[in-house]
Amino acid sequence: MSLPTVTKFVINTTQVNCFKETCLRVLSLCNSRALKEGVCVHSPITKLGLQEDLYLSNNLLSLYAKCFGVEPARHFFDEMPDRDVVSWTGMLSAYVRNGRYDEALEFFDLMSISGQCPNEFTLSSVLRSCSLLGDFDYGTRIHAYVIKLGFESNQYLGSTMIDLYAKCGFTDEACKIFRNMDNRDTISWTTIISSLVQAEKFSQALAHYMEMICAGVHPNEFTFVKLLAAPYSLGLNYGKLLHAHLISLGMRLNLVLKTALVNMYSKCQKMEDAIKVSNQTPDYDVLLWTSVISGFTQSLRVTDAIAALHEMELSGIVPNNFTYSSILKASSEILSLELGKQIHSRIIKAGLEDDTCAGGALVDMYMKCSDLAEDALGAFRDITSPSVITWTSLIAGFSEHGFEKDSFQSFEEMRAVGVQPNSFTLSSILRACSTVKSHSQTVKLHGLIVKTKAGCDTVVGNALVDAYAALGMVDDAWHVVTSMIHRDAITYTCLATRMNQMGRYEVALDVIVRMHMDDVEMDGFSMASFLSSSAGLAAMETGRQLHCCSIKAGLASGISVSNALVDFYGKCGCTDDAYRAFKGISEPDIVSWNGLISGLASTGHISSALSTFDDMRLAGFKPDYITFLLVLFACSHGGLVELGLEHFQSMREKHEIAPQLDHYACLVDLLGRAGRLEDAMEVIMTMPFKPDALIYKTLLGACKSHRNIALGEYVARQGTELDPSDPAFYVLLANLYEESGQPDLAKSTRRVMRERGLKKNPGQCWMEIRNKVHLFNAGDRSHPQINEIHEKVESLITELKNRGNLYQDYEDSSYHSEKLAVAFGLLRTPRNASIRISKNMLICSECHNFIMLVTQFVDREIIVRDGNRLHVFKKGECSCMVAASLQQDEIFHNSVCHS
């Protein structure tokens, strides 16, 4: 229809009524195009003195609002000689349409003051503003107004109120309003379904959908668009069902619906189906393309994502900030700095570098792909007003790259420019606290979190728990845990993991009980942590029970649980179980292989460990930093000096792994054990690291074994200079003098140690007695189980003494039972060890196991009878699975020692 022009009309007509009618027709047809053409109906109306006609003026008001915006409309409104509810409502909806919800509410206040009573249309606009502002207080007041004015059963208002309650987080109340509505149409059903999806109550949303169908209400495109977000968590089959249903209902596949379907399939990792849907109609826009690109990115199909971007541009659709951030995520995913830089230049060409979304993605990309913090900073500085998200990218990026200081500084800067941190920011900065173990920062952030009530967010609470636990402030960590509204598996995993790191395995296992009382189910990560606590304690029974739980809960097939199982059985000396756990992993990773090698090497299966290392390489795995520590350990303990040296050489030459200080410490151990003390010293002098106390202790231990006083004295001096508070140097040196026939020097060394206020660290050990793990400190005689253990170990000592097999280190000391347990633990390494008493057997986690101890006492080998089979154990080697199946008595009464 073509527009009649007012000028033409004024010339041809004289009747006012007819003029008014035509004016209204013009107004109803007016849009911005018509205005551009110069149509102006305002002045003839004024000329004819018709401005007092309210009906005409209200239409004119809406014309101004639609075509010129809020300000001219408000000016017109203020000039109106008379106003009715339609005028007020027209102005109000102009504010709402332009997203100026605050002003809309102010305007409504003005209306109330003027004494004008609102109608259902007014209230609808006001409710919408409240809902979009999240102003729940104002909203409930309007709700009361709705009831007071008798509009409660108005279906338009009903839908708006459902939306209001749902957007403010009161889904249950929203449902109540919905249930109380007497005329529920497609829109109110769609609103409640959409609210439920928004609240991530997907199964409830689907249940409502089914109820809607049963009630005979027809869904439309709108209904499906929101509903299609549910299958992401409910499973692909629901998505397919919905898709089938919308086809059978003959739903028109418009762009919005098509985009929703594409998203559904791509979130379920079904990109082929997503593409099939998107090709069903020729319509494409930038939103659909962005969905396709982000789908490919999520499926890690970066090449396809780039191809899609290319195709999009060929078809003439211009990528926007969202599109660029999607494709940048693809470059971060494959860590391609080159691709990221290309996109960066495109963003600059498009003039989007100052955009919060595109710029933010750039910062994130540079943080992930580039080693230069300057790159990310440069992109950051281009952004005119960085949002809290952009700041968080920067802060998180800094802390991930080990620039914690910059992280803290950026955090301060962000606050200084008035950007408030949100839960994402706080959890990122707390991670930096955990890493650098900063007490002051943690406490400061804790204060901020309490003040801003950010601790309600579980992720923030978890990060705070982790930060305190990392500092070793276990009580404070627990305090935060109890103050949290909601705790999840991560909360407890953080605690357990940190306690494991501190070697407080028995405390870590107590977390299980707390977790259980809190009704929090274990996930794969927590299970792996608890298994690793059990491994640290060699708590067979607990570990086995956890293994059972993980099978029941369907967690055992997860890679972290499987790897933890390999490690657990390995550390307990159950080599065949470790091997079985390894075999059960469908796709073992480097951690699985390392776990198996470690289990074999630490139980003395040196040749098996080394052949597993070969198997690993044959399977196509590149050994890592840890693999080489294990291999060097194996060689060192197997006395395979030359092989160990070869492997050490190959690290850099064949595997491009630069040896770290740990590897040099292994090398020193390897040479030292073999008596090549001068070579070991040479390694310390020439290695590219500053020696630490541990490496000197290692060498001093070797000096002691080989009774080299001259070097031992030198090493002890170096070590005490480095760490004057470590008593180990005095203890080792004293033992060296003692064993070299210099008791006077030994005595004076011990005296110097005492004079300097140093005491030998009290040994600790754990014992699993009747499925409960007990912690003992050396000398602590107050433990309730002490007598039982005392008896067991005393009889063991007697047994060993009678056979003349007691290892000489312990022979002349009247070791008490718990001390002996500690001593067992200290046989191989000064680290804390655990001993398990099970079926009258003692099994030590650190010293391989009991059989290993026995073989230490004899010179060459022992033979053990297991039923009708004889097992030969050579010195330095043992077969733990056999040992575990034997009774202590059998070992002692049936073994024949050849000396």
Next chain:
DNA sequence: ATAGGGTTAG
């Protein structure tokens, strides 16, 4: 007057 699609940070 009421309901709908894409993006970046833990």
